[in-house]
Amino acid sequence: MKRVHTSRLLTLLLTAATVVLLGAAMVNYHHQHSSGLPDDGVRWSDAQEKIQAIQITPGGPGAKAGIEVGDELQSINGLATDNITEVTRSLHLVGIWGQASYEIVRGGEIFQARLILEPLGIEQPLIYYFEWSLAITYLVIGIIVLAKRTSRPMVRHFYLLCLSSFVLYAFSYTGTLTRFDRFIYWGDVWATLLTPAIFLHFCLVFPRAKLVSKIRRQAAKWLYIPALTLLVLHHLIAAGTIDITSWPLEVTHMLLNRLEYALLGVYLLLGAASLQIGINTNKNTALNQQRKWLSQGALAGTVPFAAFYVIPFIAGWDIGPNQSLVVFSLALIPLTFTYAIVKFRLMDVDLILRRGASYALTAIAILILLYGTATLLNTGVNAQPLQDLSPSLWLLSVILAALVFNPLRNRIQATLEKRFYQERYNYRRTLIDFASTLTTETDLNLTMITLSERLVKTLGLSRLAILDTARQPENNGMLQLLHGVKLVDRNGKPIRSGAVFNLDPFTENFDCSNEKKPYYFVEDPYSYKDDTAGHRSIRDLDLHYYVPCNIKGSPIAYIGLGRTTTGDYLSSEDLALVLTVAGYFAVALENARLVSSLEKQLAENARLKDYNQNIVESLNVGVLTLDLDDHVESWNTQLELTFGISRTQAIGQPLMTLLPPGLVRELERIRDNSETRNLYKFALRAEDFPNPFRPPLPLNEEMSVRHEQRTLNIATAPLIEKDFKPIGRLVIFDDVTERVDLEDQLVQAEKLSSIGLLAAGVAHEINTPLAVISSYAQLLAKRVSDDSNQEEILKKIASQTFRASEIVNSLLNVSRTSPHEFAEVDLRQTVKETLALVEPQLRKAQIEVRCRIYPEAMVILGNAGRIQQVLLNLFLNARDAMPQGGQLLISDEVKHGTAEDFARITVSDTGTGIEPTHLKRIFDPFFTTKSRHRGTGLGLAVSYGIIQEHSGRMSVESELGQGACFAIELPLISTKIHA
Numbered sequence: 001m002k003r004v005h006t007s008r009l010l011t012l013l014l015t016a017a018t019v020v021l022l023g024a025a026m027v028n029y030h031h032q033h034s035s036g037l038p039d040d041g042v043r044w045s046d047a048q049e050k051i052q053a054i055q056i057t058p059g060g061p062g063a064k065a066g067i068e069v070g071d072e073l074q075s076i077n078g079l080a081t082d083n084i085t086e087v088t089r090s091l092h093l094v095g096i097w098g099q100a101s102y103e104i105v106r107g108g109e110i111f112q113a114r115l116i117l118e119p120l121g122i123e124q125p126l127i128y129y130f131e132w133s134l135a136i137t138y139l140v141i142g143i144i145v146l147a148k149r150t151s152r153p154m155v156r157h158f159y160l161l162c163l164s165s166f167v168l169y170a171f172s173y174t175g176t177l178t179r180f181d182r183f184i185y186w187g188d189v190w191a192t193l194l195t196p197a198i199f200l201h202f203c204l205v206f207p208r209a210k211l212v213s214k215i216r217r218q219a220a221k222w223l224y225i226p227a228l229t230l231l232v233l234h235h236l237i238a239a240g241t242i243d244i245t246s247w248p249l250e251v252t253h254m255l256l257n258r259l260e261y262a263l264l265g266v267y268l269l270l271g272a273a274s275l276q277i278g279i280n281t282n283k284n285t286a287l288n289q290q291r292k293w294l295s296q297g298a299l300a301g302t303v304p305f306a307a308f309y310v311i312p313f314i315a316g317w318d319i320g321p322n323q324s325l326v327v328f329s330l331a332l333i334p335l336t337f338t339y340a341i342v343k344f345r346l347m348d349v350d351l352i353l354r355r356g357a358s359y360a361l362t363a364i365a366i367l368i369l370l371y372g373t374a375t376l377l378n379t380g381v382n383a384q385p386l387q388d389l390s391p392s393l394w395l396l397s398v399i400l401a402a403l404v405f406n407p408l409r410n411r412i413q414a415t416l417e418k419r420f421y422q423e424r425y426n427y428r429r430t431l432i433d434f435a436s437t438l439t440t441e442t443d444l445n446l447t448m449i450t451l452s453e454r455l456v457k458t459l460g461l462s463r464l465a466i467l468d469t470a471r472q473p474e475n476n477g478m479l480q481l482l483h484g485v486k487l488v489d490r491n492g493k494p495i496r497s498g499a500v501f502n503l504d505p506f507t508e509n510f511d512c513s514n515e516k517k518p519y520y521f522v523e524d525p526y527s528y529k530d531d532t533a534g535h536r537s538i539r540d541l542d543l544h545y546y547v548p549c550n551i552k553g554s555p556i557a558y559i560g561l562g563r564t565t566t567g568d569y570l571s572s573e574d575l576a577l578v579l580t581v582a583g584y585f586a587v588a589l590e591n592a593r594l595v596s597s598l599e600k601q602l603a604e605n606a607r608l609k610d611y612n613q614n615i616v617e618s619l620n621v622g623v624l625t626l627d628l629d630d631h632v633e634s635w636n637t638q639l640e641l642t643f644g645i646s647r648t649q650a651i652g653q654p655l656m657t658l659l660p661p662g663l664v665r666e667l668e669r670i671r672d673n674s675e676t677r678n679l680y681k682f683a684l685r686a687e688d689f690p691n692p693f694r695p696p697l698p699l700n701e702e703m704s705v706r707h708e709q710r711t712l713n714i715a716t717a718p719l720i721e722k723d724f725k726p727i728g729r730l731v732i733f734d735d736v737t738e739r740v741d742l743e744d745q746l747v748q749a750e751k752l753s754s755i756g757l758l759a760a761g762v763a764h765e766i767n768t769p770l771a772v773i774s775s776y777a778q779l780l781a782k783r784v785s786d787d788s789n790q791e792e793i794l795k796k797i798a799s800q801t802f803r804a805s806e807i808v809n810s811l812l813n814v815s816r817t818s819p820h821e822f823a824e825v826d827l828r829q830t831v832k833e834t835l836a837l838v839e840p841q842l843r844k845a846q847i848e849v850r851c852r853i854y855p856e857a858m859v860i861l862g863n864a865g866r867i868q869q870v871l872l873n874l875f876l877n878a879r880d881a882m883p884q885g886g887q888l889l890i891s892d893e894v895k896h897g898t899a900e901d902f903a904r905i906t907v908s909d910t911g912t913g914i915e916p917t918h919l920k921r922i923f924d925p926f927f928t929t930k931s932r933h934r935g936t937g938l939g940l941a942v943s944y945g946i947i948q949e950h951s952g953r954m955s956v957e958s959e960l961g962q963g964a965c966f967a968i969e970l971p972l973i974s975t976k977i978h979a
Contacts, residue, residue, distance in 0.1 A: 011146070014160070021166065025167070025171060027180065028172065028174075031174050031181075038095055038118075040061050040100070040102075040115060041057035041059075041060020042062035044073060045084075050072050051082075051087060052072050052073075054069060056068065060118070065113040065114060067104060071106050074110070075103045076091070076102055077090065077093075077094065091117060095117065096118070097119075098116070099114065099116055099117075101114055131170070132169065132170055134334065138165040142158065142162025142163055142166075145162075146159040157201070161199055164195040168188070168191035171187045172184070172188065189234055193234075193260055194227055194231075196264045196266075196268055197223055197227040197263075200267045200268075200274070203270075203274045203294075204219055204220045206291065227263060234260075258314045261313055265305070265306040265310035268301075268302035269302050269306055271298060272295055272298030272299040272303075293336050296336065298333055301333040302329075302330075361412050362405060362408050438587075439588050441588055442592050444592035445483075447585070448466050451585055459561070460565050461561055461563075462567075463485060463542065464484065464560065464561055466482045466558070466559055466560070467479040467503070467558040468556075468557055469555050478502045479502075480499070484496075487541065501537035502537045504534045519547045520546040521545055522545070525541070525542050526539055541560060543562050544562055544570075545560065546558045546560050546561075547561065549585050549586035550586055551587070551590050557589055559578065561578065617637050620638060621638060622636060622642050623730070623731075623732055624639060624731040624732075624733065625728055626719075626729045626731065630654060631652060632650045643658075643689075645658060655667070657692070658690070660688035661690075663682065666714075673726050674718065675718075676717040677716050678715050678716075681712075683709050684711070711739075711740045712735055713736050714733055716730065717730045718730070770805050770808070773797065773801050774802065777795075778794075780794050781794035822862055823863075824859050825861070825863070827892070827905065831853060831871060831890065833868065835849065847882055848886070848888070849887075853890065858903045859972060860972055861971075866946045866950075867950070870943040874907045875888070878909040878964075881912055881963070886910040886963075887909070888909055889907075891905075901972045903969070904967060904969050905967070907965070908965040908966075909965075910962075910963040911964065912961065913963055914964050915960050947970070950971075952968060952969050954966070
């Protein structure tokens with residue numbers, strides 16, 4: 001705490017001293033330009049203990065009064081003049097344009113010379129203005145350093161150097177010998193002696209006393225002794241304590257000046273040399289570069305000044321106008337100091353200079369405006385414009401200046417910044433507006449690309465990186481590079497997005513809430529020389545600033561920035577812009593992550609929904625969900641195929657408008673909100689549906705509701721939430737029509753089996769009497785061969801006996817289950833051969849045969865004779881169904897199944913057709929639609945059994961009056977598909 005108070009007190013004292021010295025310098029400048037000194041046109045010397053004229057200005061007051069070189073001055077207006085000081089005092093007492101009476105001694109004679117004193121010219125040489133510019137430069141640099149780095153080591157020392165240099169170059173006494181002029185004189189003397197000592201001290205211990213050798217620290221303490229010795233000597237001589245009356249005052253003054261300038265030159269050279277020796281003695285690259293610029297500037301400024309001005313001046317040589325020009329080389333010292341500070345950007349010099357320049361130009365413009373206005377208002381001969389203003393006009397001018405100052409300053413500052421930043425000016429002005437638009441962007445990659453491009457263009461960056469702080473387990477807790485611009489590692493290889501870096505050396509202890517330094521600064525990345533992951537990462541990235549993107553006080557990313565393309569560090573104004581942009585980018589990044597998370601969650605939900613939907617769609621049963629008001633909420637594809645009603649039509653519709661009323665009533669009857677209920681083998685027909693949703697004529701007989709009756713098994717269950725609250729119903733429709741058909745076929749097979757058992761039991765009993773009857777009938781026929789009538793009767797008996805025997809044999813064929821020998825059978829060849837057998841009969845019956853049998857083989861495993869028996873039966877049945885003639889269409893095709901392929905043979909006729917009530921019994925034994933004496937009803941039953949023996953299927957379709965179509969499907973063992 002004591003150190004803090006001491007620091008503040010020292011800063012306050014320096015500030016007060018600066019104000020006093022700056023005010024004194026400005027008053028002194030005013031005196032140098034506004035008030036001339038009385039001049040008699042004679043240069044007097046007090047050598048040899050007398051005042052003697054050594055030079056006469058032609059045309060001056062002395063020359064006009066007849067004063068000549070060598071004349072001795074005794075008094076002026078009766079006041080004795082024993083030395084040069086009394087001459088100057090007497091001239092000031094007379095004043096400009098005053099009349100003075102000189103008592104002159106020439107050749108031992110005394111005479112009076114009367115002359116009018118004229119003003120000494122007040123025009124200053126160019127060097128005077130140069131020194132003033134140099135003084136202002138030192139003071140501005142010092143103020144900037146002190147304001148920005150008050151707590152840094154050696155800052156006050158550096159400021160003291162700048163302040164003393166300001167006094168050295170700004171103070172110039174007028175010779176009026178007033179108290180103020182004496183203050184200026186002694187200030188100049190002190191500055192001349194102390195400035196080189198302070199400079200050498202600064203150079204010896206730069207950048208910090210603790211970092212230099214003990215010898216340098218000791219030398220820095222002793223170097224003030226010569227300066228203080230000369231200062232004390234100067235004061236003692238001026239006070240008269242040391243008697244030098246034997247020396248002329250002019251000689252004494254010249255001797256002291258030579259000693260002081262000798263000390264100035266020696267100390268400046270020693271300071272520059274010490275800076276040069278200290279180069280590359282520090283590990284900090286930026287510090288070494290800064291020391292290099294300081295030493296080179298000091299050498300370039302001091303060597304010419306010492307060689308061509310100080311040494312000739314000490315030697316007593318006359319300093320000519322050309323030699324005086326080397327004073328300009330001293331400007332290299334503050335210029336290189338400024339360049340070193342700006343180049344290596346330890347402070348915001350350029351920023352402060354621009355702002356200071358804007359304030360200064362604004363003040364100058366207002367003063368010019370005020371002075372010009374006052375001049376116009378006061379046009380008298382001896383008018384003094386500002387002094388003659390009334391208090392009311394002064395007050396009005398102050399108010400107007402206050403009103404105009406800020407707008408004018410902003411305009412000037414904008415102009416300066418536009419010239420400084422050039423093409424980057426517009427980017428800087430719109431950067432914040434651009435950053436605010438980032439929060440509306442949800443595409444993270446696009447956000448990072450546009451942000452990086454804008455920052456690089458606005459700040460002129462050499463490299464940039466955006467690092468993610470979301471430490472994923474796969475990254476081993478390191479930061480991941482999201483996006484980079486011009487990033488290469490220490491080996492020159494490009495650094496790609498996705499690379500990971502360990503920045504724990506500063507991120508672990510970094511305090512994002514620190515308002516004074518809300519970012520991390522790496523002055524020299526290559527100073528991190530350890531072979532650790534963290535140091536390697538810092539060297540590879542080669543970034544100097546890491547600006548956190550904070551959300552709720554925690555960084556979610558870092559924006560890493562390098563130097564500018566010109567090698568400069570960023571200013572505080574640049575960093576303020578980046579910090580503002582980082583805040584917007586943090587929000588944009590968080591929004592993008594939230595959107596990405598939501599998108600992933602939505603995608604996952606959609607995937608789960610699709611997965612569940614696929615499960616429902618993959619079921620071979622219809623699934624229907626209803627809300628509590630029996631409105632449809634879901635309708636799967638199987639229902640679309642079963643009922644012919646699309647999902648779009650069904651969703652949102654009441655159930656009673658979609659399905660037959662009878663079905664809806666049954667569903668309501670079995671409704672139960674606590675358990676599953678079932679409805680078995682519900683018969684459904686197309687004509688039962690409401691008109692808007694009545695299915696059209698079916699295109700797919702296997703999947704659509706057909707005009708014949710369909711059979712459904714229906715299950716209904718309550719649909720509940722996780723908390724068992726009912727939200728609707730789940731209804732499942734299982735089309736079991738084919739299953740029922742298979743069951744009917746099984747019943748049919750069981751009938752055939754029963755008939756087979758019956759036939760096996762009675763066949764022998766029937767065949768024996770039939771054989772006896774046939775034998776006796778034949779025997780009697782031989783005996784009565786002479787009687788034709790009786791013979792005819794006996795033949796009829798034998799014929800009917802044979803017919804009865806055939807019926808018994810057919811019955812045995814139906815019941816026969818013993819396997820026949822199977823071989824490869826060309827089904828198409830068998831069709832052709834069978835058709836050739838019945839072709840004469842078909843032609844006789846006026847039946848046109850149309851075949852669509854392809855020439856390629858269609859091979860099955862079976863018994864050719866048995867297959868031919870089936871085909872023959874179908875052909876003859878078709879003939880019998882067309883007593884008036886017609887068309888018989890025979891076609892084949894290959895059907896591809898999931899497990900095996902089938903050969904399909906269809907036999908269609910244009911006969912009378914089969915009644916719908918007879919279709920289900922058409923394959924029953926002894927069922928026939930023929931006349932009583934034309935059919936036994938066993939042909940189709942036998943054929944059905946043969947096809948089943950061959951692992952095939954046999955079906956029929958028919959409409960009364962439209963003919964019939966029988967289809968046979970048999971498994972193929974070798975399929976050749978027709979091209």
